Amino acid sequence: MIYLDNNATTALDPDVLEEMIPYLTQSYGNASSIQHKPGRIASAAVVKARQQIATSLHASEKEIFFNSGATEAINTVIKGVFALYSGKGKHIITSATEHKAVLACCEYLQKKGAEITYVHTDSNGMIDTNALADLIRPDTILVALMAANNESGVIHPIEEIATITREKNSLFFCDATQYVGKVPLNLEKTMIDxxxxSAHKFHGPKGAGALYIRRKSRPTQIETLIHGGKQEQGFRGGTYNVPAIVGMGKALELAVSDLTCQQKISDLRDLLENRILTEIPDTEVIASAVSRIANTSNITFRHTKATEIMSRLTDIAISAGSACVSGDRDPSHVLKAMHRSDEEAFCSLRFSLSRYTTEEEIKETVAKLRTVVCQIREQSPVWQLYKDGLLD
Structure with missing residues (x-):
């Protein structure tokens, strides 16, 4: 199996697994039970992982809060900020290209009285920062914009966005799920609030994630949503998932220590795109003109349904969009927000590479893809109409 769906999840790094195993077997104490040795061993492991993450992101350990992953974090932040700051205002700004977790939270809060504004994105999916600045009002309590898009790979100008929101006295929440571990990030210098x-996006375990909440220069507060014990400074109750937290700390440390591998991944992504564009007619790389994370390519195969391509590529794992909405029959909301037609959205595939992807896998993927696309088109009356000039 050739695995090119790494924006959905990644393989667990063997070194990460090795780090986790002791806490799945012998050292199984509760990290909050520090009155005995097993608990203290587990607690020390959590402390170490927090240090690894803080160091990797140039943050303070007190600014790192563990949870189960980005979806929990997104719900916690958007709902928690609204609960705490709705006395100041109820205006939230986001974009139509955000992850469904962000959009669903905003839709939920809209029913609770929030006013949601969607900042304009261009045909490349880029945020219009001038428009963003104009949209922020005195009652804007939160700007929720991602660092890198999970479907297109487009990187947003998060430093500029952070500067704008700070000048306008609004909070900036950044979903960096596809960004962390792939792009250098210094949270001490970048004024993100x-x-x-999530760990599983950079070869860590599933079910582990973290929130960075700024405590320096402009301390940020969020309403607690998960009540219980005093874990995470009382912010998020619940028993620590020690093995997963340990794995996340190790995985991020490994990813950040070898960011040079992103150049190799970028080269393979370029090879994939160039070969597809050269060998398969009527194809287009989406957002190729702007900065993207190194591993991601979204390609449209004109009048050739992505689902049909995938059904025939049984030994290659690719995606027709976000894994979280892959069961939807609607066209990708991201591509629609990038002003793509339903037809283009239904005919687009996402390829997402990892540090384990090889050149041989890329070449084999293109060869098999070329064969499958040709077969589908030869059997398609729609394709024949297009070739006869009767269809755009």
């Missing part, structure tokens, strides 16, 4: 990520 809140940021989230």
């Amino acid at each position: 809140i940021l989230c990520f």
